Every structure is written in structure tokens, then in C-alpha cells.
Amino acid sequence: GDVNEEVKETVDRALYAIQNDEADEDSITEMKFPGSTYTLLFTSPIISIPFIFASMSTLLCYICLLLSLFNLFSESSPDNLFGVPAGVKPEVRGAQYVGVLVGVLMEEEVPDAIQLFRTFSKESLYNNVPKLSYKRFLFSCICRSINGYLYLLSVFLVIVQADNVLDIFYDLLALQFAQSIDDVSFNLARKEMFGATLFAATNHDHMIEPSTRKNS
Numbered sequence: 626g627d628v629n630e631e632v633k634e635t636v637d638r639a640l641y642a643i644q645n646d647e648a649d650e651d652s653i654t655e656m657k658f659p660g661s662t663y664t665l666l667f668t669s670p671i672i673s674i675p676f677i678f679a680s681m682s683t684l685l686c687y688i689c690l691l692l693s694l695f696n697l698f699s700e701s702s703p704d705n706l707f708g709v710p711a712g713v714k715p716e717v718r719g720a721q722y723v724g725v726l727v728g729v730l731m732e733e734e735v736p737d738a739i740q741l742f743r744t745f746s747k748e749s750l751y752n753n754v755p756k757l758s759y760k761r762f763l764f765s766c767i768c769r770s771i772n773g774y775l776y777l778l779s780v781f782l783v784i785v786q787a788d789n790v791l792d793i794f795y796d797l798l799a800l801q802f803a804q805s806i807d808d809v810s811f812n813l814a815r816k817e818m819f820g821a822t823l824f825a826a827t828n829h830d831h832m833i834e835p836s837t838r839k840n841s
Contacts, residue, residue, distance in 0.1 A: 657830040659737065660815070662807040663769045665826060667761035675826035678814065682807040683768055689803035690775040697782040710788045720790040724797060728780035731801050734773030738766040776804040 658664045665679035700708030713721075747759040783796040814823040 659741075660811060660827065661769075662811045663765045665811075666765040666768065667757060668829075669826055674820075674822045678810070678819070678823055679807075682810045683772070685810075686772050686804060686806045687775065689806065690772070690779055690800070693779045693800065693803065694775065694782070697779065697786065700786055707782060708786045710786065713788050717788060717790055717793075720793050721784045721787060724780070724784045724787075724793045727794075728777070728784070728797055728800075731797070732773050732776055732780075732804075734769045734776070734804070738769040738773070741769075742766050772804060772807075776800055 658668065662679035662682045665675045666683070669675035669679070697708070702708070742763075745762065750757055750759050750762060779800050780797065783800065784793060787793045787796070810819075811827055813819060815827040817824040
């Protein structure tokens, strides 16, 4: 009797574990694209309000970051390409190292672009949403990466040119805001602040089965 009860409990535990594993597998068979203006770049028709909205938001981010870079490079000279000040205080030097860590941790666009590329293959995109173009999907990933790299370059210049601790963190916050303008505009559109068309586009989820790419 005791043996049968132990066997029954073991079988029950095994069945419960199997059911949970199946449930976990079912929960990850479909994924949705992240809510972002970069998603609108390939999920919306080119001649449409959502695509124009996404393009303008992306362009605004680029303009802000490029203006920052032009201003930062204006401090350079032939002998000092990055405009690094001489004789900075030890606390400023310490804040520079911390600023590098904070700046890299705050950057999300490049990792997101890489993750999207690894998650969704051309086959999975075509099989689940045939109307979407894989070339436009790659284009959106590239645009997302450009945003991230412009931000990282600006962070590098801000940090190496700093001669004040507070300036480092203030400038990092300012750059983070410039980089996230597209996210702010997307969230406002999701709250129907820019009309019904953008509200519908930003709240539409495209469910897709991820690809099975293996790590190299």
C-alpha cells in the first residue's frame, strides 16, 4: 500500500511537471513586436500617417543627437581630437568611470536591435505575417542601432570632456532624453494624444512565432 502511494505521488509529480513544461512552451510559441516607433517603420504602409509619424520621431532623435555631437566636436583641436581637459580632479575622474557604466546601462536600442534580429528570421516573418517586408524589418533594426550608436558616441565625448562631476550626470540625462524622444512620442500616441489613426496603429499587436536560430 505504501509503495503504491509513493508510486502514485511520483507519477502525479511527473505529470504536473510535464504539464507545466508544456504550458511554458505554449506561452513562448508566439511573441509580439515591441511597442516602438521603429516597429511602425515596417508594420505600417509607407504612405500612411503612422509611418510618417515614426519617421519624423526617428529623425528628431537623430537631429538632437547629431547637434550634440557637432557641439562636442567643436571643442576639439588638431592636437586634442576629443577636447579632453587637462588636470581634472580625482573625483571627476571617478565620476567619468561611473558615467561610462551608467551610460552603457541606459542604452537599450542596440541590444534591442540585435535581439530582434536574432529572434525573428525571414522565414518566421513571412510565415506569420506575409504582408510585412523583411527588408523593412532590417531597415528598422538598423535605424534603431544608429540611434544607439549616436547616443553612445555622445556619451563618450561628454564624459571625456567633463571637468565637473554634476555636468557628467546632467549631460547623461539630457542625452538619454534626446535618445528616447521616439519612445515618448509613441507612448503619447498610445494614449490617443495624436488622433485615432495613431492610437489604433500604436495599440495593434502583431503576434509572430519566433525563429529557432541557434547561438553560434
